[in-house]
Amino acid sequence: MNDTDTQEQEVVVQDTDNVVIRIQHLKKSFDDNEVLKDINLELHKGENVVVLGRSGQGKSVTIQCIAGLMLQDEGSLEVLGKEVKEMTRDEIREMRIRVGFLFQSGALYDSMTVKENLSFPLTRVLKLKDKQEIEKRIHESLESVGLEDAIDKYPSDLSGGMRKRVGLARTLILRPEIMLYDEPTTGLDPITSREISELIVALQEKYDTSSIIITHDMSCARITADRIVVMNEGKYIATGTYDELTRSPDELVHNFFK
């Protein structure tokens, strides 16, 4: 084996080590409705992958499978080097601490204030008891999303954009390595949508996370994506950077980037 071969092999090995999520031939059906037909995707460390697609194409189902909220019917789904289907309850618990999930609505707990929403995962998941440490982490998280003033407010007192920010702060408070965003800008005005997209990029840099962002908001995709995957009828039909896909000859892909 000459030097060049060895170098190439090292590059491949390094690349494989950097994969934090690996999906191969993933299939998922609900009764007779085959939602995911053959999904293949690799998410690398530090990478932001945006999954674009029309509504009802199974984009959210993919990340719900990753988070272990539902199990795939067929195929392989590895998160941080372990197959989700084969994980024990404790392993799933551990994996979920390392994988953050931001829901479309923010999914804040209605009966709790913003502070209580943020302290919930700290006290229940990380089992923190030191009140000063909890306060410090709450303030730090709220500061990173620019919402320190909202600490004593209830979710019903917040706007849609503020709820998403608080949801983001609550997810990031556990310091996840991977972030899954389910339509983070849906239902927001263009200015707030842009702010949230920029916040996602800023937080990704700050906390060094890898992300999968499900969206059909092109502005969000342009701002956040290192790589875009286009999904149609349960399959990924194209992948590339924003600029590459803008020049795609595929009519469906082209329609997205019009």
Added chain:
Amino acid sequence: MASAIVSSFNRYMEIAGDQVLFTGRFARNIFKGGFEWEEFLRQCYIVGYKSIGLVGITGFIVGFVLTLQTQPTLKTFGAQSYVPSMVAISIIREIGPVIIALICAGKIASSIGAELGSMKVTEQIDAMEVSSANPVQYLVVTRILACTIMVPLLTIMADGLALLGGYVGVNLQEHVSFSLFFRKSFAALKFSDVVPALIKTFFFGYAIGFVGCYKGYHSKRGTESVGLAANSAVVSASLWIILLDAIAVQITNMIVY
């Protein structure tokens, strides 16, 4: 026709199996570390303290009306002196526990069903799960235990107020002293009237909490399902209360008589 019966039977068996699994999850999580005391006390406050008005008024009126309805009939037989005993036995043994449980099913099971149903719809329960928190321990265990403890306490209070209502009812037509009425009421009660009636209220409370949590936790997506969860929680809890009452009476009769 036959296939419809089979499929509906299968569906009911699936639900029954699911309920057994849910009971198992509830039981496992009671004894898991990190019991949610704060949330449990908050639920006791919501289930118990916030139901005092409704349950108290209901209890008082039931005793009052029962006395007014039975007093003329007993008077016909010259047995009006038995009114306190009759009111006490019927309230403590049967009417109090069942009426209060049904009232609680309407108020508490529906509210738990709607609350958890809306948490499911707005992905709050999923958010707890994906953050590795334990939604069963936080939402289900606290609510079921609060109902199991507070419904018997509410029933005891309502029984007392029902006797008071009976006393007021009797005094509308003739004067009976407070001490005489209550002495006669308590003298008629036996251990076998009070204890089995009290024990069954714990089961009623459990049924109310369990059905409310189960229906809410398993509601489908969409706002309509929140209403359905609340509605079916009331219907199922009421049915369970009647069934449990029938079983409790049979068991009491077998043991005591």
